[in-house]
Amino acid sequence: MTTLFGFPTQALFGQLLLGLINGSFYALLSLGLAIIFGLLNIINFAHGALYMAGAFVAWILLNHLGLGYWWSLLLAPVAVALFGVLIERTLLSRLYKLDHLYGLLLTFGLALIIQGMFRLQFGVSGLPYAVPAELAGGTRLPFMYLPTYRGWVVVASLAVCLTTWLLIEKTKLGAYLRAATENPALVQTFGVNVPLLLTVTYAFGVGLAALAGVLAAPIYTVSPMMGADIIIVVFAVVVIGGMGSIMGSIVTGFGLGLVEGLTKVFYPQGSTTVIFVIMAIVLLTKPAGLFGRSS
Amino acid sequence: MGDPAASVSPAGTAAPLLAVDRLEGWYGESHVLHGMAFDVREGEVVTLLGRNGAGKTTTLKAIVGMLEKRRGSVVFEGVETIGLPSRKIARRGLGYVPEERGVFASLNVYENLMLPPVVRPGGMSLEAIYQLFPNLKERSTSQGTKLSGGEQQMLAIARILRTGAKLILLDEPTEGLAPVIVQQIGETIRRLKADGYTIVLVEQNFRFAQTVADRHVVIELGRVVDEIPNEALEANLEKLHAYLGV
Numbered sequence A: 001m002t003t004l005f006g007f008p009t010q011a012l013f014g015q016l017l018l019g020l021i022n023g024s025f026y027a028l029l030s031l032g033l034a035i036i037f038g039l040l041n042i043i044n045f046a047h048g049a050l051y052m053a054g055a056f057v058a059w060i061l062l063n064h065l066g067l068g069y070w071w072s073l074l075l076a077p078v079a080v081a082l083f084g085v086l087i088e089r090t091l092l093s094r095l096y097k098l099d100h101l102y103g104l105l106l107t108f109g110l111a112l113i114i115q116g117m118f119r120l121q122f123g124v125s126g127l128p129y130a131v132p133a134e135l136a137g138g139t140r141l142p143f144m145y146l147p148t149y150r151g152w153v154v155v156a157s158l159a160v161c162l163t164t165w166l167l168i169e170k171t172k173l174g175a176y177l178r179a180a181t182e183n184p185a186l187v188q189t190f191g192v193n194v195p196l197l198l199t200v201t202y203a204f205g206v207g208l209a210a211l212a213g214v215l216a217a218p219i220y221t222v223s224p225m226m227g228a229d230i231i232i233v234v235f236a237v238v239v240i241g242g243m244g245s246i247m248g249s250i251v252t253g254f255g256l257g258l259v260e261g262l263t264k265v266f267y268p269q270g271s272t273t274v275i276f277v278i279m280a281i282v283l284l285t286k287p288a289g290l291f292g293r294s295s
Numbered sequence B: 001m002g003d004p005a006a007s008v009s010p011a012g013t014a015a016p017l018l019a020v021d022r023l024e025g026w027y028g029e030s031h032v033l034h035g036m037a038f039d040v041r042e043g044e045v046v047t048l049l050g051r052n053g054a055g056k057t058t059t060l061k062a063i064v065g066m067l068e069k070r071r072g073s074v075v076f077e078g079v080e081t082i083g084l085p086s087r088k089i090a091r092r093g094l095g096y097v098p099e100e101r102g103v104f105a106s107l108n109v110y111e112n113l114m115l116p117p118v119v120r121p122g123g124m125s126l127e128a129i130y131q132l133f134p135n136l137k138e139r140s141t142s143q144g145t146k147l148s149g150g151e152q153q154m155l156a157i158a159r160i161l162r163t164g165a166k167l168i169l170l171d172e173p174t175e176g177l178a179p180v181i182v183q184q185i186g187e188t189i190r191r192l193k194a195d196g197y198t199i200v201l202v203e204q205n206f207r208f209a210q211t212v213a214d215r216h217v218v219i220e221l222g223r224v225v226d227e228i229p230n231e232a233l234e235a236n237l238e239k240l241h242a243y244l245g246v
């Protein structure tokens, strides 16, 4: 058996891959949170619940309508985004002039309601969702075994994150979004429909969460609490990366997934707390986050 | 009080491009505009003069719809805009260059320039803008806020010229800038006037205002207290010094 730093390489790479997978979800979720917070000034606590809803929509599409994984990858984000439009238009849009706290409380309440509804309907035990046939199996690499689906999740998440980054940094729509994040009132005096931009942005952000939910369905069991478990870590990721920073949330998401994986190899007892320890250190030394602009 | 009749055009018939009347404005509970009233005719350059805190910026914000709590009447091209959201006011052909310039840090110079949507045909082409402000072309890939103060002011004006807006509201474009730059901005304003733009210019520096304006509206504590045609400015210097406290 080969070893690296005295640890079996198999285990090391296995944990690194797990870390990358977790990081893929952290990145997708914190990216959506960052975009929403940047433009809407809302700390979207419902993000985890909408991630869970995305996974459930995939499960429902498969089991009630016979629509498989690839359809879900398209339809679940759209369905959740439409629900996001409803939330933004009817509830969030009333809070923009108030303190952050109100948005946080409202979306926290929403998260509880959404989770409660799914729990009533589906119970807490969790439902299985099979890996799609096209992505079943795996490859034996020289240093480890790579399940195809896990490789796909990492690649898909990276691709979606980078596309989103390009959309925001390199397109006209992205320029509106960046400008409105800085000074919405002024952008509005140019004749830009900023309220519409806010709606679209919220829908897009929660659509990303739903996409992450569909990607997660074959890996974790589909359960009403899956969002609540991950969202706490994702908030820590967002705080570490810097609230509102796009590239920051992507890099920090993947990076912290890896750090978590490595900790599992070198100091397993610390693996569940390492992210929060890093958060505390970052808050103490660089309160705006690693990539945040301090104001 | 000055003689408002002196400022009415000889014909006096054509409806003004912009008519502000009984305009009241608030920041929260604090009542800042108290029945502002003045007209701007097409092709005119009108300045709003007044001391710090007189309400010049607030008047512009109320006209463009940025001041949420406002009442009274603002008629632009015959259409009442007091109840419209600012994006709809802008779409009618009104361009606003804020006092703080509002250049976006997360956009490069080119993106800043292209940001405001075209609201009417007949705006300046990018080439014409680059001819007027060559620096903006040279620095098109720099971060917007990395420009010098003068260049940022040029950028803030240039991006509005692209949109086809026919009425431009300029809030203290010369504030804090070097004399050469002030001169360049003066030339730009005269050039725009020659091209048929209508301009409302907020100024503290009436010596500069004198070189570009047709008429001066003097504001004190959120009210118009006087209107002075540019030709009469020299004759009214003492009065003006008293208004401006200089």
Ligand SMILES: Nc1ncnc2c1ncn2[C@@H]1O[C@H](COP(=O)(O)OP(=O)(O)OP(=O)(O)O)[C@@H](O)[C@H]1O
Residues within 6 Å of the ligand: B027, B030, B032, B050, B051, B052, B053, B054, B055, B056, B057, B058, B059, B099, B204
């Ligand atoms: N955001 C705000 N909230 C509350 N009060 C404000 C705000 N902005 C301005 N004011 C107050 O409103 C009054 C008018 O301010 P305004 O900015 O319109 O003056 P101004 O004539 O543009 O002055 P300056 O020459 O200094 O730019 C002042 O008393 C000012 O203190």
Ligand SMILES: [Mg+2]
Residues within 6 Å of the ligand: B056, B057, B058, B099, B171
């Ligand atoms: Mg001012």
